[in-house]
Amino acid sequence: MAIGQWIRAELADFPKKNTIALLDGVRAFACLIVIWYHIYQTPLALHIWDPQSFAHPLVNAFLYFGKYGVTLFFVLSGFLLFTPFAKALLFEHTWPSARHYYVRRVFRVLPAYYLSLILIILLFQQQYLLPQHWKELGLFFTFFMDSSDATFKQLNAPFWTLAVEWQYYMLLPVLVLGMR
Known part of the structure; x- marks a missing residue:
């Protein structure tokens, strides 16, 4: 074949x-x-x-x-x-429905990611609760932690892979519209 x-x-x-x-x-x-x-x-x-x-x-x-x-x-x-x-x-x-695609991605990734992020901060990295670290924390909650030297490979080093995946997830339906 x-x-x-x-x-x-x-x-x-x-x-x-x-x-x-x-x-x-x-x-x-x-x-x-x-x-x-x-x-x-x-x-x-x-x-x-x-x-x-x-x-x-x-x-x-x-x-x-x-x-x-x-x-x-x-x-x-x-x-x-x-x-x-x-x-x-x-x-x-x-x-494919973009809404269905996004909802599946959100429920597949966000609950486990946010839970692990919050637990890591509360148990091991409490300095991220201080106001001077809120900007970095915002980058983690929005999946842009791979775009800053201050946050790249911080908290949990493998999180950078989730940032790349999440950015791809968000762009894919937009990119394929041009192929339609």
Whole structure:
């Protein structure tokens, strides 16, 4: 089967099964390499031990490049979020509702993000409750913390990935309108 036929077949079934099995496997792989990357980097950063001294050079290379798992997640998210719009463009399906899209994104991301942000501030970073830090705190609550040196990788370093994802979420329906 040609790649174009495979893509069309996968996209044709997308709303029925709401997943693409191969990409679920790629997502699992990306998750594992990010986990292994952090397992690999933490002892180095804390100067506990050097995992390079215990592992085969090929394993070390694999673990080192685990940081690219985040990039893989971004690419997958972009593709999967664009899929309903692509189906509408390619197969003349109904155009996805921007309202439905935004509501799903809000309820999927915001509750867990805001809860973790508030808990981190209350339990570990109380200085963000002081008025001189409210500007930075505002950047976290609006997902612009990746745009400031004062907040980039603060509170919880992986939050920067949520800022990138959230900005993409907000722009996607606007960008695809130009393709319509």
